[in-house]
Amino acid sequence: MAYTNVLFDIDNTLVNSAFLIAETLQKSTLKEGIDIPVSRFRSLIGMPGDEILKRFGVENWQRVLERYSVDFSKNMYKLSYFTGIKELLEKLIQEKIKIGVVTSKNKKQFFDETKLFPEIADLKIITTSDDTEKPKPSGDPLLFTIHHHDLRKKSTLYVGDSMYDMQAAYEAGIDFAAASWGALPGTKFEFAKYVLKSPADLLTLI
Template identity: 60%
Template sequence: MLVVKYQVILFDIDNTLINSADLVASTLRNGALKEGIDVPLSEYRKRIGQTGEHILKEFGVKNWQRVLSNYMVEFGKNMYKLAYFSGIESLLLGLKSKEVTIGVVTSKDRHQFDREVSCFPLIENMKIVTTSDLTDKPKPSGEPLTYTISAHGLDLARTLYVGDSVFDMQSAHEAGLDFAVASWGALPEAQFPTARYQLRNPMDLLKLV
């Protein structure tokens, strides 16, 4: 396989850079339970990568705005549990040393992003940040990535998107970007038929630039 040397690496955040999907899923579920909606935790976990609004509406939570408001409070209380995956800090610093442009394209809105990455300066200080409120359609639509390419004048062919979910893969495919699976955060049963790369660990990514 011909390996493209990428100039730009865009990342998902939850369970790609930060080991956070379980906390996101459990916090959403606890909020929905208070509204009388009892859906197994595993179903929430499968949907991480989509917006909280979308997930709650799919499960029939009518007062989803209230759940998301309370989510921010409860998630904030438990942020001390979050950490980078092993190797992520070295990866991000290594990409910077190679003068590779890095950024994030996430299903968090800007308020969530500002709150939830405040303890992760390598993410917080990225120059490219696309949050869900910047486009009409969130992932799995390709619109967030298409927006990012256009807004920052990026070369589509030299840009790679890295994520852990099928929603990330679908978004990249629709936008015409190469996609790499962050296997360290992906669900074991998830299938990624259109992914160009399967990354076993973060340092595998340095070989692509």
């Protein structure tokens, strides 16, 4: 099927960031006297940070997120695109495909954390968690994006690495492609129309 619009998750889909996020959240939470393994944080990457902390029963989640933001900013130099992502974005733009991001980051986090990635920061289609009342895995962020930017569902593909991305696409009624290069091993993408082994595989769908 030919797609004219491609929407992406960011963390561990475009940018190799999930482990740094999980590690920073774990260290920030530990300072509250709560010891949660990094692996448990990693398993929930794809949800907003406040939702992750609330799920673990962290009462002072606002303070943890403030500490997280400071520490994460100091270590952003460790982040990078996955191999082939920058070239993929450039090629999609050359092919006149509308591209954008739908992320669980809030607006401040988005602009703070994409400073090193202008190809993402400069996109015209950007939906963050504070654009809708319900974040992913709700389909609302994707539906907001489709309506706000006058996109057609049938010609829109969402690309993400987590079950939360897949659930959001399923609820929104649009096709989903799993970015297996950033997904946790063993993740079952039962509602995915495509399971991509590399960013280059996406070009064959367009």
